[in-house]
Amino acid sequence: MPLRFTAIISALVISSTAFSAVTVKVPEEIKIVAVNDQEVSSGLLAKSQYKIKAGENTINVRYSGYFQHADNSHDILKSGIVALKTPALVDGETYRLALIHAPQDFDEAQKYKDQPIFGLYNKENKLLVQQAGTKSEQKNWFSDALFNNQSDDLTNDKAVVNQTAAIQSVSASGNQEQPLIHLWQQSSKAERQEFMAWVAEQSN
Secondary structure: HHHHHHHHHHHHHHHHHHHHHHEEOOOOEEEEEEEOOOOOOOOOOOEEEEEEEEOOEEEEEEEEEEEEOOOOEEEEEEEEEEEEEEEOOOOOOEEEEOOOOOOOOOOHHHHHHHOEEEEEEOOOEEEEEEEOOOOOOOOOOOOOOOOOOOEEEOOOOOOOOOOOOHOOOOHHHHOOOOHHHHHHOEEEEEEEEHHHHHHHOOOO
């Protein structure tokens, strides 16, 4: 009986270790492209947080800034993809990604996109690691998903959550343009910015 009990405890410990995770919060100007070489789906709805494994990770990120001008035109500025290697992240803790010396206007952003600086902070707002990047050849990380949840669980080594949803209802309708037009008309400025940013990313 004691040996059996020990085996059960050991199994529980191994199981809890295997599923240990942390939360990483992300601002809209930063797009997570991959975690530990596993692609993160680039959807229409921007995600504000992700679940990744506790411990050391490599997070591939890029800067993406949307700017609307006085004449109602817009520009989307994007950086190259930068690999940020984290220290050992503690199970159950929350961290956040942020831009260091973030640009304040379009002119600054045009220069910033060529050498963005990403930082990872803990819950005490302490900078744990930072990484600068340069504009470089892009790896085609992006998948075909359009709609995604507001948080992704990236704790699985073998696959990254890649959910598709509401677009199916659009495809099933008799006139595909009308639902999209309706969605655009009902969207807020921020939602339209997210959509335009998504469209720009699909061109890569």
